[in-house]
Amino acid sequence: MTHLLSLLVVIPIAGLIPLFIFRRDAGAAKQVAITTTAVELAVSLWMLTQFKVGEPGFQLVERVDWLPSLGISYLVGVDGISVLLVPMTTLLTFISVLYSSGGAIKTRITEYMTAFLLLEVGMVGVFVALDLFLFYVFFELMLVPMYLIIGIWGGPRRIYATLKFVLFTLAGSLLMLVGIVAVYIASADISGSRTLSLPDLLELRGRFSADFQFWVFLAFALAFAIKLPMVPFHTWLPDAHVEAPTAGSIVLAGVLLKAGGYGFLRFGLPLFPFGVQAWLPLLILLSVVAILYGAIVSAVQKDLKKLVAYSSVAHMGFVTLGIFVLNLQGGVGAVLQMLNHGFVTGALFLLVGIQYEKTHRRMIADLGGIANIWPLFTTFFGVFVLASLGLPGLNGFVGEFLVLLGSFKFSGVPLGGLFWGPAAAIGVILAAVYLLWMFQRVMYGPAREAYRALPDMSRLEIACALPLLVLTVLLGVLPQPFIAYIEPSLDRVIRLATDPSFTVLAFR
Amino acid sequence: MSDVTAVYPEIIVTAVAMIVLVVDAVLDRRRAPTALPIITIAGLVVALASVFNVVPAGQYFRGFVTIDAFATFFRAVFIILAIFAAAVSPAYLARRMVPAGEYYAIICFSTVGAMTIALSADLITLFIGLETMTIPIYVLAGIQRSDRFANEAALKYFLLGAFSSALLLYGFAWLYGVAHATDFVTIAGVLTSQGIANGTTIVALALITVGLGFKAAIVPFHQWTPDAYDGAPTPATAFMSVGPKAAAFAAILRVMVGALGPLSVDWSAMLAVLAALTMTGGNIVALAQTNTKRMLAYSSIAHTGYILAAVAAAKAGPSAGAAVLFYVFAYGLMNLGAFACLLYMDLEGTRGATLDELNGFARRQPLGALAFAVFLVSLTGIPPTIGFVAKFVVIQPVLDAGMAWLAVVIALNAVLAAFYYLRVVVHMYMYEPEGKVPRLIPGRGLSISLGLASLAVVVLGILPNSIYEWAREAALPLVR
Numbered sequence: 002m003t004h005l006l007s008l009l010v011v012i013p014i015a016g017l018i019p020l021f022i023f024r025r026d027a028g029a030a031k032q033v034a035i036t037t038t039a040v041e042l043a044v045s046l047w048m049l050t051q052f053k054v055g056e057p058g059f060q061l062v063e064r065v066d067w068l069p070s071l072g073i074s075y076l077v078g079v080d081g082i083s084v085l086l087v088p089m090t091t092l093l094t095f096i097s098v099l100y101s102s103g104g105a106i107k108t109r110i111t112e113y114m115t116a117f118l119l120l121e122v123g124m125v126g127v128f129v130a131l132d133l134f135l136f137y138v139f140f141e142l143m144l145v146p147m148y149l150i151i152g153i154w155g156g157p158r159r160i161y162a163t164l165k166f167v168l169f170t171l172a173g174s175l176l177m178l179v180g181i182v183a184v185y186i187a188s189a190d191i192s193g194s195r196t197l198s199l200p201d202l203l204e205l206r207g208r209f210s211a212d213f214q215f216w217v218f219l220a221f222a223l224a225f226a227i228k229l230p231m232v233p234f235h236t237w238l239p240d241a242h243v244e245a246p247t248a249g250s251i252v253l254a255g256v257l258l259k260a261g262g263y264g265f266l267r268f269g270l271p272l273f274p275f276g277v278q279a280w281l282p283l284l285i286l287l288s289v290v291a292i293l294y295g296a297i298v299s300a301v302q303k304d305l306k307k308l309v310a311y312s313s314v315a316h317m318g319f320v321t322l323g324i325f326v327l328n329l330q331g332g333v334g335a336v337l338q339m340l341n342h343g344f345v346t347g348a349l350f351l352l353v354g355i356q357y358e359k360t361h362r363r364m365i366a367d368l369g370g371i372a373n374i375w376p377l378f379t380t381f382f383g384v385f386v387l388a389s390l391g392l393p394g395l396n397g398f399v400g401e402f403l404v405l406l407g408s409f410k411f412s413g414v415p416l417g418g419l420f421w422g423p424a425a426a427i428g429v430i431l432a433a434v435y436l437l438w439m440f441q442r443v444m445y446g447p448a449r450e451a452y453r454a455l456p457d458m459s460r461l462e463i464a465c466a467l468p469l470l471v472l473t474v475l476l477g478v479l480p481q482p483f484i485a486y487i488e489p490s491l492d493r494v495i496r497l498a499t500d501p502s503f504t505v506l507a508f509r
Numbered sequence: 510m511s512d513v514t515a516v517y518p519e520i521i522v523t524a525v526a527m528i529v530l531v532v533d534a535v536l537d538r539r540r541a542p543t544a545l546p547i548i549t550i551a552g553l554v555v556a557l558a559s560v561f562n563v564v565p566a567g568q569y570f571r572g573f574v575t576i577d578a579f580a581t582f583f584r585a586v587f588i589i590l591a592i593f594a595a596a597v598s599p600a601y602l603a604r605r606m607v608p609a610g611e612y613y614a615i616i617c618f619s620t621v622g623a624m625t626i627a628l629s630a631d632l633i634t635l636f637i638g639l640e641t642m643t644i645p646i647y648v649l650a651g652i653q654r655s656d657r658f659a660n661e662a663a664l665k666y667f668l669l670g671a672f673s674s675a676l677l678l679y680g681f682a683w684l685y686g687v688a689h690a691t692d693f694v695t696i697a698g699v700l701t702s703q704g705i706a707n708g709t710t711i712v713a714l715a716l717i718t719v720g721l722g723f724k725a726a727i728v729p730f731h732q733w734t735p736d737a738y739d740g741a742p743t744p745a746t747a748f749m750s751v752g753p754k755a756a757a758f759a760a761i762l763r764v765m766v767g768a769l770g771p772l773s774v775d776w777s778a779m780l781a782v783l784a785a786l787t788m789t790g791g792n793i794v795a796l797a798q799t800n801t802k803r804m805l806a807y808s809s810i811a812h813t814g815y816i817l818a819a820v821a822a823a824k825a826g827p828s829a830g831a832a833v834l835f836y837v838f839a840y841g842l843m844n845l846g847a848f849a850c851l852l853y854m855d856l857e858g859t860r861g862a863t864l865d866e867l868n869g870f871a872r873r874q875p876l877g878a879l880a881f882a883v884f885l886v887s888l889t890g891i892p893p894t895i896g897f898v899a900k901f902v903v904i905q906p907v908l909d910a911g912m913a914w915l916a917v918v919i920a921l922n923a924v925l926a927a928f929y930y931l932r933v934v935v936h937m938y939m940y941e942p943e944g945k946v947p948r949l950i951p952g953r954g955l956s957i958s959l960g961l962a963s964l965a966v967v968v969l970g971i972l973p974n975s976i977y978e979w980a981r982e983a984a985l986p987l988v989r
Contacts, residue, residue: 067974068973068974068977069974070974070977070978070981071902071977134901137892138892138893138897141891141892141897142892142893144891145886145891148931148934149938152934152935152938152939153938153939159939160935160939163935163939164928164931164932164935167927167931168924168927168928171889171891171923171924171927172921172924175890175920175921175923175924176917176920176921178900178901178904178920179904179908179913179916179917179919179920182901182904182905182908182916183908183913183916185905186905186908186909216913
C-alpha cells in the first residue's frame with residue numbers, strides 16, 4: 002500500500018460529504034465526525050507499522066505532477082521526525098471531536114465538525130508534505146478552520162483573539178511565501194527548470210549563497226517563530242487559548258504549535274545552514290528567554306487556562322533550544338518534547354475544559370478543594386501536572402533532560418553551553434514552582450459548598466483523557482522505541498545543518 | 510472575408526446587444542425581466558464559443574487588428590465576466606426598477622470595447638476600444654437616474670474619464686511624432702533604434718502612464734473609483750470593478766510591453782513604485798471603511814497594485830505577463846463574486862451593506878455567506894483558492910526581476926487586507942442577526958451563479974495548471 006499518506010489527507014475530506022448530506026441533523030454530524038477521525042487514527046497507526054525504523058530517508062513517498070508548468074508536484078512522505086507527529090495529530094483530533102460531541106458544543110454542530118475535519122486535513126498535510134508549495138498550502142489551510150473555531154465557538158473576547166491569531170500567523174506565513182518563491186527562483190539550473198521539492202532542494206542547496214540564506218532563513222524563521230510561538234511573537238497565544246473552546250485549545254496547543262518547530266527541523270535547518278549559523282545566537286537567546294519568561298509569567302496568572310497557555314511558551318522554548326543547539330541529543334529531545342507537549346498540554350487543556358464545564362469558573366482563586374470531591378479528576382490532573390514539570394518516570398522528563406544535555410554540550414554561540422544550559426535548567430525549577438503552587442491552590446484546601454454536588458469525570462471524559470495518560474507514562478518509562486524512530490533522520494538533519502558542504506544524493 | 514471572420518466574436522456580442530434592445534422594446538413588460546438575461550447569456554455563450562473558433566494568428570484589417578493567444582485569452586475572460594455579471598443581476602434590477610434592456614445592452618457594448626482593446630495592434634484601434642468600453646460604463650454608473658449618488662458617480666467618472674482619455678490621446682500624439690506610425694510593431698522598432706529615452710519619448714511615456722493609470726485606477730489617479738463604484742447600482746459595480754479593470758491591463762500590456770517595451774528600463778522602476786503606492790494606499794483606506802461596498806472598492810484598488818507589480822516586473826520574461834493574465838482572471842472571478850454577494854441585501858438607493866447589516870448573514874443565507882467567505886478568503890490570498898495561486902505567480906516574476914522589496918510590500922499588504930476581509934467574515938459568522946438587518950432578496954439565479962463561481966475559485970485554486978498554462982501561452986506574443 003503506497004497511498005497511505007494520501008489516504009490520510011483524503012479521509013477527512015471524504016468525511017465532509019456525509020456531513021453535508023446530514024447537515025440538518027446534529028446527532029448524525031457528531032457520529033460522522035467521530036467515525037471519520039477514528040478511521041483516520043486507525044490508518045495513521047497502520048502507517049506507523051508500515052514505517053521501517055532505522056532508515057534516515059523519506060518513506061511511503063508519493064509523487065504526482067501537480068503544476069507541471071511551474072515544476073511543482075504533489076510530493077508527500079514521512080521520515081523519523083514526522084512519522085510520530087502524524088499519529089499524535091490524529092489522536093488529538095479524535096479526542097477533540099469525541100469530547101466536543103459530549104455536549105461541550107451546543108450550537109452549529111455541523112459547521113463545527115466541518116471545521117475540525119478541514120483542520121485535520123491541514124494538520125496532517127503539514128507533516129507529510131515534502132514540497133514547499135504543498136507545505137505552504139497545508140500550513141495555511143490550518144488557519145481558516147481555527148479562525149472559525151475560535152471566532153464562533155469561543156469565549157467572550159473571541160473576536161479579538163481570533164483576529165489577532167490570524168493576523169499574526171498570516172504576517173509570518175506571507176513573508177515565508179516570499180521566501181519560498183525566492184528559494185524557487187534560486188533553485189533554477191542552467192536549463193532554467195525550477196523546483197520546490199525538498200529532496201531536490203537538498204541536493205542543490207549549494208546554489209544558495211550565504212547572503213541569500215541569511216534573508217530567506219529569516220523569512221522562514223519568522224513564520225515558524227510566530228506559529229511556535231517564540232518570544233516576542235507569543236502575544237497572540239494566551240488570547241487565542243483563553244478564548245478558544247476546549248477542543249480548539251487542545252488542537253491549537255497540541256498540533257498547530259508543532260507546525261512551527263517541525264518547520265524549523267524539516268526546512269529551516271537542512272536548507273539554510275549558513276542562515277542558521279548567522280541567526281543562531283539570537284535564536285538561542287530567545288529560546289532561553291522564552292523558557293524563563295514563560296515560567297515567570299505562568300507563575301503570576303490568575304486564570305487557570307491562561308497559566309497552561311503561558312506554560313506552553315516555556316515548553317516551546319525547550320523545543321527551540323533543543324533544535325538550535327544543533328546536536329543529536331538536543332534535536333531528539335526537541336522532537337520528544339513536541340510529542341510530550343502535545344499529549345500533556347493537550348490533556349491539561351482537556352481537563353481544564355472539563356473542570357470549567359462543571360464549575361463555570363476558571364479563576365484559580367475561585368477553585369480549591371477539588372481533590373476532596375473529584376478524586377479521579379485530581380489523579381489525572383496530578384499526573385499531567387507532574388509530567389509537565391518534568392518528573393522522572395513521566396514523559397516530560399525525557400524530553401527536557403535530553404534538551405538540557407544537548408545544550409550543555411553546545412558551544413556554537415557566545416558564552417557557550419555552560420551558560421545557556423544552566424540558564425534553561427532554572428526554567429525547570431520554575432516550572433515545578435508554578436505548577437505545584439497552582440495544583441495546591443486548585444486541589445487542596447476546603448472544598449466549596451457549591452461544587453460538592455458536581456459529579457466527577459464522566460465515562461466519555463475518562464475515555465478522552467485515558468489514552469493521553471497511557472502515552473504520558475509509556476513515553477516516560479520506555480522512551481527508547483520512540484527515540485529509535487527519530488534518531489536516524491534527525492542525525493541527518495543535524496549533519497545537513499552543521500555542514501554546508503554535506504549533500505545527500507538520492508535522498509529519496 | 511477573413512478580416513471579418515477574425516472579429517466574429519465582437520460582431521456576435523454587438524448583435525446580442527442590439528437584439529436585447531429590440532426584444533426589450535417589443536416584449537411584454539412582465540416577461541422581459543426573465544427573458545432578457547437569458548437572451549444575453551445565451552448570446553454571450555455563443556460568442557465565447559466563437560472566440561475559440563480560431564482564425565490563423567496574425568494581422569488583420571491592414572495591421573489594425575492582431576489575433577493572437579493574448580487576444581483570445583482576454584476576449585474569453587471579458588465574455589465570461591459579462592456572463593457572470595448578467596447572471597447575478599436580474600433580481601436586483603427588478604427590485605430597483607432599473608431598465609433591464611439598457612442594462613444588459615450596455616454590458617454587451619462595453620464588453621465589445623474591452624475585446625477591441627485586446628485585439629488592437631495599433632494605437633487607434635486601442636483608443637477606439639477604450640472609449641467604446643468606457644462610455645457605456647459612464648451610463649451604467651448613472652443608470653439609477655433618480656438617485657443622487659448615482660448621478661454624482663456618473664458625473665465624476667465621466668469628467669475624470671474624459672480628462673484621462675484626453676491625456677492618453679495627447680500621449681499617443683507625442684508617440685506618433687516620434688515614430689511617425691501608430692502601429693505597435695513600428696513604434697517598438699523606432700524606439701529600439703533610438704536607444705535610450707530622450708525628452709520627447711519621456712513626455713509621451715509620462716502622458717500615457719497617467720492616462721492608463723486613470724483607467725486602471727492606479728494611485729494617485731484612483732480618486733474617481735470609490736465614488737463611482739459606490740454610486741453605481743451594485744451589479745453594475747461588480748461588473749465595472751472587473752471588466753474595465755481587466756481591459757485596462759490588456760491596454761497597459763499592449764502599449765507598455767508591446768509598443769513601449771524598448772523603454773522598459775525607464776518605466777519598470779516607476780511602475781514598481783506606483784504598484785507599491787497603489788496596493789498600500791488602497792488597503793490602508795479600505796481598513797477604515799465600514800460599508801462593505803466602499804471597502805471592496807478600495808480593495809479593488811489594492812489588487813490593481815498587485816497586478817501592476819507583475820507588469821513592472823516585465824523584464825522577468827514570460828512569467829511576468831502570465832502573472833498579469835492569471836491574476837486578472839482570478840481577480841475577475843473573485844471580485845465580481847464578492848460584490849455580487851452584496852446583492853442579497855435589500856437596501857434603498859445604491860448603498861451597499863454596512864458591516865453591521867451583515868451580522869448573522871451566515872444564519873440567514875448560509876450558502877450565500879459561504880460563497881462570500883470563499884471569495885473573501887480568496888481575495889486575501891489564502892490557499893486553497895485561486896487568489897493564493899495568483900499571489901504566488903505574481904511574487905515569482907517580481908523576485909525574478911530583482912525587486913525583493915516589492916515582494917515584501919505585497920506580502921505585508923496581504924496581511925493588512927486580511928484584516929478587513931476577515932472582518933466581514935466575523936460579522937457574517939460570529940455575530941447574531943440583531944438590530945436593524947435588511948431584508949434579503951431571494952435570488953435563485955444569484956445563488957446558482959455565486960455557487961458555481963465560488964466552486965470555481967476553490968477548484969481552480971487546487972488545480973490551477975490549465976489556466977496558468979493558458980495564461981503563459983497568451984503572454985508569449987508580448988515578448989519579442
